[in-house]
Amino acid sequence: MVTEKEIWQHLDDVFDPEIPVLTVADLGIVRKVEVSPKEITITITPTYSGCPAMQRIESDIREKISEVVDIPVRVTLVLAPAWTTDWITETGKKKLEEYGIAPPVDEPDKSVLFAEPIVVPCPKCTSKNTRMISQFGSTACKAHYQCNDCQEPFDYFKCLR
Amino acid sequence: MNALFEYLLRVGDDSLILGHRLSEWCGHGPILEEDIAMTNIALDLVGQATSILKYAGEVEGKNRSEDDLAFLRFDRDYRNLLLVEQPNGDFGMTMMRQFLFDAYRKPLFEQLTNSSDSQLAAIAEKSLKETKYHLRHSAEWTIRLGDGTEESHQRVQEALDTLWRYTPEMFIDDEIESELRKTGVTFSVEELHASWTKIAKEVFDEATLVIPDNNWEQSGGRKGYHSEHLGYILAELQYMQRAYPGMKW
Structure with missing residues (x-):
């Protein structure tokens, strides 16, 4: 019989359809794997409520x-x-960083309003001199930034806590 | 009447109808970034509506799915606020409508994360994280436009004057609310109102906008009495399922 550990290993071959360098395990959306003689149950959780990739990931x-x-x-x-x-x-x-998407900056959001902008390093040249273009980027989970030094426009995987 | 079902329709329909309204901006945003932002927020709202209406269908126990509830009810059966069905108007109007709503939804979801109903609490916890981003976005635009040029100030002040009459409906304390409060499913409407007022005042001060002193109130959505705008929304929203019943793709 297949073991839980083996299932987890196979989940390493399932990639996110929107960010294909990440596996579903990397993303942390697989919450539980249950193995019984009759059935395998895999529990996942969505990143954002309206994430259109969830159905695809499920299948x-x-x-x-x-x-x-x-x-x-x-x-x-x-x-x-x-x-x-x-x-x-x-x-x-x-x-994510190697793919050109700045990973979430490890900084809790203290306040919703009037908060100081966080510093997101450029994934291309590592400069911290960057600016936010828009809080909403190409997908629900990303914001849009630009580097003031190398001029590279890039996605930032925004911190969700 | 099933109080929880009614309540879920209120929260779910607010998300669904505002999500639809925002999606009308797709391809028409004033700048590309805002076009994307508004459709992103629309997506979050429709996603929330999916979870909430799905749960509403389970609570009702009549075998109705989230799609049945979204696409196959009549206008009188929708429980959304009149505020969220108001037309987009200009960008200032859309942002003001969004701000008034986001400033209500954030404290609402904060309350509901403690709900005795675990599924409602789970939905609230999920939605709250998204709503924080929505509120920051709409509050920043309210400030930028209000404290901007003479024209942007005038337009967004007019939007506030127009929409203000729809805000008291968010805080109507009726038999559904009191019924659910008994068992800790929902919480104090008064406290919710106070949190909303605090956020609104803070932002309007910064935006140099003036809260209208006209106390005229317009409500009805929570009881199914809508403005004429909802009919047009539903004509578009329900078209496919009405023309081709049961169609899937």
């Missing part, structure tokens, strides 16, 4: 795991505890 996981087991694979969605960018693994953060 990708089912497809991938179904290749390696011959019992039914069930993927369930839970909302609590709510996903946070703290669950992105260290490997995941490194991969």
